[in-house]
Amino acid sequence: MAIPPYTLGLLVAVAGLIIGFMAIVRERDDLHRILLTDLAEVLALVLIALVATDLAEALILPGLVVGISELMAVSEVYIAKEGLRKPPAKPAFRIEIMDSAPGILALILVAYGIVLSGFTGGVVAAVGAVFYFMCRDHAERFELIETVSGYAWAIWIGAFFIFMFLPGYWLFGVMMAGGAILLKVMAKMSLVGTMRGGSNV
Amino acid sequence: MFNLPTENIGGQELFVLEFGDIVNYFSPYTAALFAFALIFTALAIVSRPERQVDIAFGGDAYYAKEVDVDLLRFQRFMAIACGLATLGAMVSGDVFNFTLFASLVGITNIGIVAAYKNKHVLNAAFQYGIVAMLATVPLFGGAAIILASTGTLSMWELFADGVVVPIIAKAFLVIGVMGEGMAPFYVAKAEITRAQGAPFILMVHVSSLLLFLRVIEIVISM
Amino acid sequence: MKANQSIISRISAAVSRVENLTALYALFFVVVAVLGLVTLPSITYYDDQLYPKTIIPESSLNPYDRGGVPFETTPVKAQYPENSPYVGYVTTYLTPLSQWLADHTHHFGTTIVAHPGGIIDEILYNTRGLDTVVETSILFVAFGIASYLFRRDD
Numbered sequence: 068m069a070i071p072p073y074t075l076g077l078l079v080a081v082a083g084l085i086i087g088f089m090a091i092v093r094e095r096d097d098l099h100r101i102l103l104t105d106l107a108e109v110l111a112l113v114l115i116a117l118v119a120t121d122l123a124e125a126l127i128l129p130g131l132v133v134g135i136s137e138l139m140a141v142s143e144v145y146i147a148k149e150g151l152r153k154p155p156a157k158p159a160f161r162i163e164i165m166d167s168a169p170g171i172l173a174l175i176l177v178a179y180g181i182v183l184s185g186f187t188g189g190v191v192a193a194v195g196a197v198f199y200f201m202c203r204d205h206a207e208r209f210e211l212i213e214t215v216s217g218y219a220w221a222i223w224i225g226a227f228f229i230f231m232f233l234p235g236y237w238l239f240g241v242m243m244a245g246g247a248i249l250l251k252v253m254a255k256m257s258l259v260g261t262m263r264g265g266s267n268v
Numbered sequence: 269m270f271n272l273p274t275e276n277i278g279g280q281e282l283f284v285l286e287f288g289d290i291v292n293y294f295s296p297y298t299a300a301l302f303a304f305a306l307i308f309t310a311l312a313i314v315s316r317p318e319r320q321v322d323i324a325f326g327g328d329a330y331y332a333k334e335v336d337v338d339l340l341r342f343q344r345f346m347a348i349a350c351g352l353a354t355l356g357a358m359v360s361g362d363v364f365n366f367t368l369f370a371s372l373v374g375i376t377n378i379g380i381v382a383a384y385k386n387k388h389v390l391n392a393a394f395q396y397g398i399v400a401m402l403a404t405v406p407l408f409g410g411a412a413i414i415l416a417s418t419g420t421l422s423m424w425e426l427f428a429d430g431v432v433v434p435i436i437a438k439a440f441l442v443i444g445v446m447g448e449g450m451a452p453f454y455v456a457k458a459e460i461t462r463a464q465g466a467p468f469i470l471m472v473h474v475s476s477l478l479l480f481l482r483v484i485e486i487v488i489s490m
Numbered sequence: 491m492k493a494n495q496s497i498i499s500r501i502s503a504a505v506s507r508v509e510n511l512t513a514l515y516a517l518f519f520v521v522v523a524v525l526g527l528v529t530l531p532s533i534t535y536y537d538d539q540l541y542p543k544t545i546i547p548e549s550s551l552n553p554y555d556r557g558g559v560p561f562e563t564t565p566v567k568a569q570y571p572e573n574s575p576y577v578g579y580v581t582t583y584l585t586p587l588s589q590w591l592a593d594h595t596h597h598f599g600t601t602i603v604a605h606p607g608g609i610i611d612e613i614l615y616n617t618r619g620l621d622t623v624v625e626t627s628i629l630f631v632a633f634g635i636a637s638y639l640f641r642r643d644d
Contacts, residue, residue: 119543121542230615
C-alpha cells in the first residue's frame with residue numbers, strides 16, 4: 068500500500084514537532100530555549116508548506132514574520148532580564164573613507180533600493196542605511212527608525228482600505244503596499260546587529 | 269452565501285463585515301464577546317494606573333511608589349493594542365486570521381508585562397514570551413492542517429455540516445490559544461500580577477479569557 | 491525539598507516554579523501530538539484547493555505564471571470572488587522594470603515575490619489583506635517592545 072505524499076509529509080512534520088518539543092522539555096538554559104523555539108517554528112512553516120498552493124506560499128510570509136518579530140521581542144526581554152548591557156564601546160576601527168563615503172554610498176544604495184522596490188529593495192536600501200549609521204554619529208537613530216516604521220504601518224493600512232473599499236484603484240494600492248514594505252524591511256534590516264547598546268541611544 | 273451554517277452555539281449572524289476572502293461576522297455570541305472587549309479597551313484608555321504602597325513593617329511609615337510616565341504610556345499603548353487585537357479575534361471569520369490575532373494578543377501581553385524593571389517580573393515575562401512563541405506553532409500548524417484537509421480556511425465553509433475537520437487540528441488550535449492567552453497557566457500570572465499597574469494588567473486576563481471562549485466556539489462549531 | 495513529601499505536593503512544587511512553565515507547556519503539546527499521531531493517516535489531502543499552483547517550465551515567470559497581460563485580468567480561484575471585484579488585476583501586473591527583466595531573462599519568476607505585482611501580492615494585499623494588516627501590526631508591536639526595552643535607561 069502506497070502512502071499518499073501528504074500523509075507522509077504530515078507524519079514527518081509532526082514527528083519533527085514531537086522531537087523539537089521534547090528538546091524544549093529537557094532544556095534548562097534560557098538562551099538555548101530561545102534557539103530551540105526558533106527551530107520549532109520552522110516546523111510550523113513546514114506544515115503550512117505541505118499544502119503546496121499559492122495560498123500556502125502567501126501564508127508562510129505572515130507565519131515567518133510573526134516568528135521573527137516575537138523572537139526579536141523575547142530576545143530583548145532576555146537581554147533586559149540578564150542585564151547583558153555592554154558599556155558604550157568605541158567603534159572598532161576608524162578610517163578616512165568612513166567620513167567621506169557614507170553620504171553618497173547610502174544615497175546610491177537607497178535610490179537603487181527604491182527602484183527595485185518590495186522586499187529586495189528594502190534589503191538593499193537597508194544596507195545603505197546601516198552603512199550610514201555605522202560610519203556617522205547615530206544619535207537618536209532608533210527614534211527615527213521607529214517613526215519610519217510607524218509611517219510604513221500607516222501606509223500599509225491605507226493600501227488595505229483602498230483594496231477593500233476602492234478596488235478600482237488597485238494599482239495605487241499595490242504601489243502603496245510596495246512602498247510600505249520597502250520602508251518596513253529597510254527599518255527592520257537596519258536594526259540587524261546594531262541593537263546592542265552602542266553610544267547615544 | 270451569507271447564512272451562518274450553524275445556529276446551535278453562535279446563533280444567527282447579525283452583521284457581516286467582508287474583507288475579500290476574510291468575512292467577519294457578529295453573531296449574538298461573538299457580539300457579546302466583542303462588547304466585553306470593547307468595554308475593557310475603553311477602560312484601558314481612560315483609566316489611571318494604581319499606585320502601589322509599601323508599608324514599612326513594624327512602624328507607621330509607608331512609601332508610595334512613583335509611577336513612571338514613560339512606562340505608563342508604553343503600557344497603555346500595549347493595553348490598547350491588546351484590546352484591539354482581542355476585538356479582531358472575537359469577530360474573525362477565518363481560521364488563519366484568528367490565529368494571527370491570537371498571536372498579536374500574545375505579543376502585546378508580553379509587552380505589557382515586559383515593561384517592568386523588576387527582575388522576577390522580567391523573568392516571568394520571558395518564560396511567558398517563550399510559551400507565546402511556542403504557541404504559534406500549534407496555531408499555524410492547526411490552521412495549515414485544516415486548509416490541507418478541507419480546502420478552505422473560512423469559518424463559513426468549515427461550520428457547514430458536511431465538512432470534517434481533523435481532531436488534531438482542533439486540538440492544536442486549543443493548545444495554541446492556551447499558550448497565547450496563558451489561560452490555564454496561572455503560575456506565570458501570579459508572578460505577573462506582582463507588578464504594578466492594575467488596569468493594564470487586567471487586559472492580560474480579559475484578553476486571554478475572551479480568546480479562550482472564542483476558540484471553544486470555533487472548535488465546537490467546526 | 492523534603493524527601494517525605496507526598497507526590498501531589500511535589501508536583502505542585504514543580505508546577506509552581508515559573509522556570510518550569512516552558513517545559514510544562516512543551517510537554518503538554520508533546521502529549522497531544524503523540525496522541526494525535528495515530529489520527530494522522532486518516533487525514534486526506536483535499537484536492538480542490540484554492541489558489542492552486544501551476545508550473546509552466548518554459549515561461550520566464552515560471553513558478554508564478556498565472557496568465558494574462560498587465561492591466562488585464564486573469565482567473566483567480568479565490569474563496570469569495572464576489573467580494574473582490576478586481577481580483578486578477580494585481581496578479582497580471584508587472585512594474586516596467588520587472589517587465590523588462592521578464593522579457594530579457596528566463597529566471598524572473600524566482601524574484602517576482604520581491605516586486606510589486608504577481609499572485610502572491612494578489613493574495614497578500616487583496617483577497618487576504620486583513621492577514622497582512624495583522625502581521626504588520628505584530629511586527630510593529632514587537633518592534634515597539636524591543637526598542638522600548640532597548641532605549642530604557644537602566
